[in-house]
Structures are given as structure tokens and as C-alpha cells.
Amino acid sequence: SPNTDATNESGFSGLPGGGRDGSGDFYYVGDFGYWWSSSEYGTTSAWDRGLGFNGGNAYQNDDGKRYGLSVRCLRD
DSSP states (O other): OOOTTOOOTTOOOOOOOBEEOTTSOEEOTTTEEEEEEEEESSSSEEEEEEEETTOSOEEEEEEETTSBOBOOOOOO
């Protein structure tokens, strides 16, 4: 609750930490979580993934590298 669409079948409990724009302002804290991918979209952008607090969908975005998004560290 309130997200009845989510299953957590991946085992990743992503919290909605929002992001930080190029000016240093925070946005969507408590509503969305964004995590950088290791894949570039271009010289100034990279792919990221987003999860919404109230829905079961995952999103793919391309954002400027000057943005502050979360990272997920994985261990081999």
C-alpha cells in the first residue's frame, strides 16, 4: 500500500529519492526514484531508470550528466 501494482519480484526495493537538476534543486522526492545506467546516450547524456511510488511501471529516460540521480552498487 499504496502501490498495489508493484510485485517486488526483482527483489529491488527502490525508494523514491527523486533527483537533483543542473541548478542544484531537488525534484520529485517521495514520488519517484531515478537510478543511473552505465550506458551513455551521448556525450552529455546517459540512460537512467525510474520507478514511481504509486505505480508498478519502470521508466527509461535520458538525462543530462549534470543531473544528480541515485546509483545502485552491485557486488560480483
